[in-house]
Amino acid sequence: MPGLFVALLIGERMSEYEALLGPAPSVPSPKPPRKPGASTFIVAGITALFMLLGALSSGIGLALVFAAISAALTGLYVLLTGRRSWAWLPAKRKAGAVALATAFVLFIAGGLTLPRVSTQDLEAAASDTAATTASSKASPSATASATASSAPTAQETGAPLDPETPSLVAQGVSVTSPNPQPAYATKALDLLATLPIKGRAPKTGYDRALFGQAWADVDRNGCDTRNDTLKRDLTGITFTNSVPCKVQSGTLADPYTGTNISFLRGTATSSAVQIDHVVALSDAWQKGAQQLTTDQRTAFANDPLNLQATDGPTNMKKGDGDAATWLPPNKGFRCEYVARQISVKATYGLWVTQAEHDAMARILADCSGQLAPTTSQAPVASPAPVAPEPAPAAVAPAPAVQAPAPVAPAPAAPAAAPAAPAPAPVAPAPAPAAPAPAPAAAYYANCAAAKAAGAAPLYAGQGGYRPALDRDSDGVACE
Template sequence: MHVRPASRPRRLASAVLAFGLASTLAGCVDDDPAGSGGRAGATSGVPADGVQAGRGSALEALDELEVKGRAPRTGYDRDLFGSGWVDTDRNGCDTRNDVLARDLTGETFRPGTRNCVVLTGTLADPYSGRTISFQRGQDTSDDVQVDHVVALSDAWQKGAQQWDGATRTAFANDPLNLLAVDGPLNMQKGDGDAATWLPPDTGYRCAYVARQVAVKVAYGLWATPAERDAMSGVLARCPDEPLPAATAVADQPETAPSDGASYADCGAVRAAGAAPIHVGDPGWRPSFDGDGDGIGCEG
């Protein structure tokens, strides 16, 4: 097992800004929102100035949220927000492993994955206040899950139906909207908003709601009247709670630069004599790694 070396160069990788910039350059317009790098307007879903979260207090920002009823859940599918965890910041690691590396302490990594696949670590769980040991494995990985603070289904019913696929993928992998948390509590939360679920640790509720406000403001999502009232009630007890800024996925080790290799599928990897392909190798794609072990196209 490899512990992240303290002296190894690291970089900050912001999935929302990197992915959003590519989408913006592709020419998305105001009523068909771009990726998470640019705010096209009140209905676009994404801010042009790099996510204006971080200014003022969360309570002040709450006034920016549009308030109206929940749209039908009809048509929702997780894959509409990208196929699982993807490598939007192109650092060679998928978003789940990036977030685990950010939020756990004392983490170790699977050998041969260039410090991408997290094997073990310790989580100071923000939702319960407990300390949880993480160990990757079929029966243990779900002890720690990566939560979408604003659930994808909730987003779908409050504005995301109008987004393009690039924006939804950026949203699902945006570190501002992701936290490693207690797995059972994440399952309990489901797609609940602030009106139906809050962390059991009351000391974390202000920060939790502030993050939800930041995400919704950043992406132009609305809130229901009950949700808005619940948010206001929590933040009234902490009126100076700051609005979280757009965050980078934690410090990650530099990965080997790409030599321009690109493979459409595992057949192309094998034809090029590059199989098995590892996380960080030129041409790597998370879709090559069906079992999540950091090694693709093994068969």
């Protein structure tokens, strides 16, 4: 009852209040929760996609970097406009500042967890990019070179491809490699195991002039190295004049692309066929050539073992890449290409990087019998000396036959009648002459000796004939 009384009293007071001041204000009903719009799903999906790609390519670090970029853009939008964003941040600039701070933290965390990139890899990537750019400038379409027997389509590079007058190496200058080429029949895999493995040295100081005059006449034959290489690698060659030096035209069976390329000398066509340094000059500079003398580097730049005529755009695309960053498009030539690189590096005392070594070993695993190219000849076995046959024993001369002593005549018997005169005594027959000693049998060490003595051919039973000289056993030697 007291409670009811209190309630009635409160109700009465409220009525008096409303009579004096009017009805009490109503409390607004709460707004329904905001539903996510299309922008929320679109931006969230794009952010998630970039984070996934970043995580797959470079791990969680790149995913955090993409998240930081998204948070920074969102916070900047809220901070500048004071409106809600796709992420449902409060429509306050303070919320935008918090989002920017969060983005900064995510960016730092992602950067610290990104994988490290070595200086060598950065330089290799930069050189590959530069080579690709140069290739696109040299030829708008590299596919033109992939057509068999295609007409020259490469653009003029602006620099002469060969000198008008070959540069002769000075008298007394020895343009040779520091080491001999690999021995004959050396396997490329075995030679690869002898190459040192080191990091790439800085490219600082590299200049083409450090490898001598381009296309010098190092063998002093009156022709520059470029045309010497064209003469070696092209077929159906014609020359610019009666001197067999400057190549006017020909056809290249390009081992790098596996296609035939027509070559025609000219300011706008010569670059269709270029001469590739199998081990690029810049690559060599970063892997040991800095320690070579200028003459040795000149030998390196003009060594036929390190030169190969190839498609111009393909050569430009290679740039100064090694086996870890570039291989010929023609997979059938990759074993020989890698083997040549190994031979060149062994000849000039250059090293390989770990990535380069692994790439070479991977290629040669499919052709483990691949030999290292070399100009060394197979060793020639010297013939074993032929022991002379013993001379036949000399035949002793027959003993002289003694003539019988003459018989004295019997005395004549006395006769009554005068007897006829006794016959004259018979003179003894002269003793036969002793036979001359038999000549020693002739002997010839070989057929050359028999021919020099004028005794060839030798027949069985004839002096000097031996079965060893009768190779076909037909009874006639040295015929």
